[in-house]
Amino acid sequence: MASRSRFDTHEVFNQSPPYENVDLFSSDAPLQDAVKANGAASELSALAAFGRQWGTADMFALARQANENPPKLKTFDAKGNRSDTIEFHPAYHRFMRESIAAGLHASTWMPSGSRAPAPAEVVRTARFYMAAQVETGHLCPVTMTRAALAALAAEPELAAKVIPKVVTRNYDPLFRPWRDKSGMTLGMGMTEKQGGTDVRANTTVATPDGDGYSVVGHKWFMSAPMCDAFLILAQAPGGLTCFLLPRFRLDGSVNALRFQRLKDKLGNRSNASGEVEFTDAFARRVGNEGAGIRTILQMVQLTRLDCAIASAGLMRMALAQAVHHCRHRNVFGKKLYDQPMMRTVLADMALEAEAATALVFRLARALDRAADDAAEAAYARVMTPAAKYWICKRAPGFIFEAMECLGGNGYVEENILPRLYREAPVNAIWEGSGNVMCLDVLRALKGKEEAAVVAVLARDAGVEHATMDQTQEADARAVVGKLALLACTAALKASVPAVAEAFVRSRLAAPHDAIYGAVAMKPAASELLLQRVLPED
Numbered sequence: 286m287a288s289r290s291r292f293d294t295h296e297v298f299n300q301s302p303p304y305e306n307v308d309l310f311s312s313d314a315p316l317q318d319a320v321k322a323n324g325a326a327s328e329l330s331a332l333a334a335f336g337r338q339w340g341t342a343d344m345f346a347l348a349r350q351a352n353e354n355p356p357k358l359k360t361f362d363a364k365g366n367r368s369d370t371i372e373f374h375p376a377y378h379r380f381m382r383e384s385i386a387a388g389l390h391a392s393t394w395m396p397s398g399s400r401a402p403a404p405a406e407v408v409r410t411a412r413f414y415m416a417a418q419v420e421t422g423h424l425c426p427v428t429m430t431r432a433a434l435a436a437l438a439a440e441p442e443l444a445a446k447v448i449p450k451v452v453t454r455n456y457d458p459l460f461r462p463w464r465d466k467s468g469m470t471l472g473m474g475m476t477e478k479q480g481g482t483d484v485r486a487n488t489t490v491a492t493p494d495g496d497g498y499s500v501v502g503h504k505w506f507m508s509a510p511m512c513d514a515f516l517i518l519a520q521a522p523g524g525l526t527c528f529l530l531p532r533f534r535l536d537g538s539v540n541a542l543r544f545q546r547l548k549d550k551l552g553n554r555s556n557a558s559g560e561v562e563f564t565d566a567f568a569r570r571v572g573n574e575g576a577g578i579r580t581i582l583q584m585v586q587l588t589r590l591d592c593a594i595a596s597a598g599l600m601r602m603a604l605a606q607a608v609h610h611c612r613h614r615n616v617f618g619k620k621l622y623d624q625p626m627m628r629t630v631l632a633d634m635a636l637e638a639e640a641a642t643a644l645v646f647r648l649a650r651a652l653d654r655a656a657d658d659a660a661e662a663a664y665a666r667v668m669t670p671a672a673k674y675w676i677c678k679r680a681p682g683f684i685f686e687a688m689e690c691l692g693g694n695g696y697v698e699e700n701i702l703p704r705l706y707r708e709a710p711v712n713a714i715w716e717g718s719g720n721v722m723c724l725d726v727l728r729a730l731k732g733k734e735e736a737a738v739v740a741v742l743a744r745d746a747g748v749e750h751a752t753m754d755q756t757q758e759a760d761a762r763a764v765v766g767k768l769a770l771l772a773c774t775a776a777l778k779a780s781v782p783a784v785a786e787a788f789v790r791s792r793l794a795a796p797h798d799a800i801y802g803a804v805a806m807k808p809a810a811s812e813l814l815l816q817r818v819l820p821e822d
């Protein structure tokens with residue numbers, strides 16, 4: 286029920302009640318269908334418990350606090366000693382604790398370092414998708430931690446020590462050597478001032494020194510600087526190499542990381558992103574000298590998947606806010622929800638969100654099966670950059686449209702939508718920006734198994750055979766966009782055929798207008814899509 290309160294001059298009415306104390310899982314039909322369609326039907330009740338917990342008013346309030354009180358860099362202590370630590374608001378620590386307790390940082394790994402069996406990826410995707418709807422900043426170290434384990438496999442002896450510490454479900458925020466902690470997190474530093482995408486331009490140097498290397502140089506972006514160790518790239522004598530650089534040296538002294546300042550970011554404000562210098566910092570090699578890019582690429586496939594999942598989650602929350610508001614707000618004698626044009630806008634957005642959700646879960650299933658199935662491995666290789674490109678690019682415009690559904694209320698900071706809107710672009714920018722993702726898809730399609738993915742997608746989507754092997758770089762965005770549409774259609778057909786039909790009609794049969802609601806949507810399709818967003822209360 287909408288709340289009413291009386292002022293001296295007027296009564297407050299016709300405002301939607303807050304969207305909180307919701308079950309983020311059981312109220313989301315597309316999410317439940319995606320989980321079932323991708324092999325995780327046995328997890329429904331556990332996921333509903335997670336959805337209830339994360340959808341409480343308390344969690345939404347904590348998320349606001351974590352973002353209104355961004356982390357502070359403590360370069361020195363009161364006596365002038367170097368400190369190089371970051372102070373976070375307690376709400377941020379609470380999110381870290383909750384996410385780690387739920388295994389978002391490691392549930393897809395076994396303590397041995399092998400992959401957890403299916404449907405570990407799909408189940409984690411569901412939790413990550415719900416967590417991203419509430420607070421996204423803290424998910425940066427969570428995603429980096431789980432992904433870093435893939436790269437550590439290149440150094441089995443080191444991995445055997447680190448992974449058992451990571452896979453605990455303990456969040457230990459104390460600043461002390463990781464060996465003495467009850468749990469640990471991992472970050473990543475690749476980007477330097479003169480080159481981010483082009484990591485070959487890295488100028489940071491690693492010189493062999495005793496049991497490890499001594500690292501001198503900088504990183505222009507290194508997020509979550511309170512992680513216990515970082516995978517970094519540096520130039521070793523044998524070429525660009527991956528290293529694990531811990532906050533403490535083996536003798537227990539603080540390692541030589543000098544934080545220069547924290548980035549003043551558009552969004553992602555609960556999370557710290559630092560600029561750092563390494564002044565003879567101790568690091569251990571991960572993989573062979575010269576194999577740095579190959580080693581770290583194992584990690585970025587997983588972080589890229591998480592970017593797509595998080596953006597799909599942001600879209601879901603924006604959509605739920607818009608539909609919830611329109612169901613409670615009257616204009617010109619009718620619920621906004623029942624105004625014909627608003628229904629088309631909302632239904633068109635619902636269709637977009639359905640597609641993003643279906644695609645990320647299909648991709649998670651491919652990762653679940655990749656080890657035993659070459660076709661699924663090829664799907665994951667091609668569709669990870671394609672999904673990151675497509676979904677992360679669509680999210681900001683989508684969230685803006687949701688904001689507009691709430692009118693002026695959507696634009697003010699007490700509402701969650703401005704935060705979602707500011708958060709969204711980072712998923713597209715980091716871990717390979719849009720163009721870089723499209724180039725990666727073209728590179729992937731040069732493989733035989735990978736090229737076959739296109740024909741399978743076309744078949745599953747029910748369209749004529751599509752070929753993409755002759756694509757020029759200059760056309761890559763257009764081609765990867767089409768590939769994403771095919772993959773969304775195929776994923777929807779396997780999950781909810783009726784929704785797939787609406788998707789084909791409005792996105793494949795004719796190009797979709799850049800603006801939501803500028804489509805011919807059949808009333809029955811609108812009704813189906815809107816009912817699937819949220820049950821009516």
Ligand SMILES: Cc1cc2nc3c(=O)[nH]c(=O)nc-3n(C[C@H](O)[C@H](O)[C@H](O)COP(=O)(O)OP(=O)(O)OC[C@H]3O[C@@H](n4cnc5c(N)ncnc54)[C@H](O)[C@@H]3O)c2cc1C
Pocket residue numbers: 472473474475476479480481482483506507508509550553558711714715716717718719720721724
């Ligand atoms: C909030 C935030 C947190 C971050 N955290 C981290 C972190 O923890 N660790 C880390 O290492 N980095 C981090 N980054 C950095 C991020 O990964 C880089 O900014 C990103 O990879 C792009 O690199 P760049 O900024 O050097 O831009 P550039 O590499 O200069 O790219 C600029 C643009 O050019 C495009 N481009 C590049 N190459 C080509 C090409 N061949 N053809 C066409 N277009 C091209 C790119 O798509 C991009 O749009 C973070 C960034 C942000 C915003």
